[in-house]
Amino acid sequence: MSEDFYDILGVSRDADQDEIKSAYREKATDYHPDVSDDPNAEEKFKKLQKAKEVLTDEEKRQAYDQMGHERFEQAQKRGGFDGGPGGAGAGGMGGQGPFGGMGGQGGMGDIFEQFFGGGGRGQRSNRPQKGQDLRTRLSITLEEAYEGVQKQVTVRRPERCDTCDGDGHPPGTDSRTCPECNGRGQVTQVQQTPLGRVQQTQTCRHCGGEGEIYDETCSDCAGDGVVDREATLSVEVPAGIQTGQTLQMEGEGAPGENRGPKGDLLIEIDVEDHPDFEREDDDLHHQHAISFPQATFGDTVAVPTLDGTVEMDVPAGTQSGETFRLQGKGMPRLRRRGHGDLYVQVQVVTPESLNDEQREALEQFAEAGGEEVDVEQGFFEKIKNTF
Template sequence: MADKRDYYEVLGVGKDASDDDIKKAYRKMARQYHPDVNKAADAEAKFKEVKEAYDVLSDAGKRDTYDRHGHIDPNQGFGGAGDFGGGFGDIFDMFFGGGGGGRRDPNAPQRGNDLQYTMTIEFKEAVFGKETEITIPRTETCDTCVGSGAKPGTKPETCTVCRGTGQQEVVQNTPFGRMVNRRACSNCHGAGKIIKEKCGTCHGSGKVKKQRKINVKIPAGVDEGAQIRLSGEGEGGTRGGPSGDLYIVIRVKPHDFFERENDDIYCEVPLTFAQAALGDEIEIPTLTEKVKLKIPSGTQTGTYFRLKGKGVPRLRGYGQGDQHVKVTVVTPTSLTEEQKDLLRQFAGVGTASVSGEPQHEHHESIFEKMKKAFRGD
């Protein structure tokens, strides 16, 4: 055991440190070396060293024995490096109200678990928002026994073995003194109470599974992956504890014509050769209406035009993004002799329309998407 560092040195405290000093030092160092936070190669080993030191110095009996005898073989009943209990999870118990050392009050109120629900919505529902109702399965407090787990007219009784603490003390005599170990009560399994007559609805658990309908308001401007938190709509708490929260994760279906990037909308619009060469004024579908867009003569394929304020409402703030229109010039593949003569003279027919029927497969898809957008599909 000579290679072990002094526990007080590990936690950076003096031998006269109070219980609070030891706990504060442990929290600080455990937070620093926890493997989920610190990715250094030796972080896990250091965390275990800190945890071992705290397990000993936070227990009055173990600390007294350590002060008198120093490090001893854990196989002789001391606990030591092999006695980590809940392992890495213990640090989170301390940070979020667990208390530490496995000595939590079994009868204390406990917060319910959080729930997650994935909701898939249409493209325009994400843009403009919606209000809908969802049904989720969740655990709630049993109405019959009001969470006690006991049959109505009866109540749980305090465990006579652990006297309500939920823990048993096992005394072990060692060459270094009398050691006391604590473990979950074998009679009440750590609950601290015994239910002799169980509730017929929840069978003694104090909880039941229910299908709960919840009204959800999706704000305008949400995007793929956004989360909406509904406080208190998660699993029910126990022994009077608060309910957890419900997190709704948003998934957005793609649109046939529009694409989104943050608060801006993008679309691709086809132009005939004549429109691009001579210029024109065409109708463009937006999220809310049809607008006129002036195409200057000589416009090249791939040119972008901006429609200011025709994008997505800003989720946190005022105003809206913009709509960016990319024009693609559709090259005709079948021309009459008259049209060929006119093109040779650099003259346009002037009657070409975006509703024409090009023969190229890619161009056909652009026209079809635009037609759907005009119809509001």
């Protein structure tokens, strides 16, 4: 197995983080000591781990690319990086992070400061990079969350300038070779360090990596290549979605750098409160009023749901505050089969006014002993739970 970290993982030198992690997972499965028949599996697995550790860390990877494999390994042995003598892993400069040690300086930023005079931190390659993700919010009703709905969202976002196609200058503009980089788009600096001569290559700031200087900038984007615009997009909101959940619209975010792909638009959902129903995950709760005779003699009552009215049997002797479950009458389960349940709590309503006939009937009921209440065990617990 090659010693070069890129060769160990089998990726190109401009591979992005997803490619590196995917390659590591695939090869780690082949060489894991617990499953591999290769007699050198343990050694190869350790190399894979080390390669992933370095190439998935932006600062370590930059140092590796600048120094090369051999000098990077030497730096580790001399204490410039973790795990070497005097490094954080060897007890010499513990607590300074993954790049402890090296001449009394702690941290990768200090190492770059020594090697590159402060130019190493935060430098990006000229490779295409994905644009920034954007966020917005969308309010919908409970009925819309029940059915699923197509909604329009309006966002203000940066977009590639149509006039110059993101170049920052009108088509056909006269240009000349950048004097700073001589048309290469990159500049190279060589410095003498304790490890020898170190070479640093970075994007030319004078021409932005194009290698050309243009005599005219685009009037619409002032040379930035992007403009702010308002965009109205159609989004499909699935049935069963809840407050706080996020929908992702790929490629609807900010434009990428160096012709990289656009970012995504993340839409956070807010489901409005409903006057008749209270939601709890996929279940709904509803309070339903019934009369004293209905509670006493039992009845069939019409109960509203988000899918229309259904009939519910109220048994004789129902107490105020009792709850009945209507299976499958709640919210649809997001991207799954079935629905939650609807829990109906009945409230017995005491009439505020009676006509003569009603009053007479109720007085007869009271005289017959109806005013006496048989307090069953647990009655007060029911009352407590109701309130």
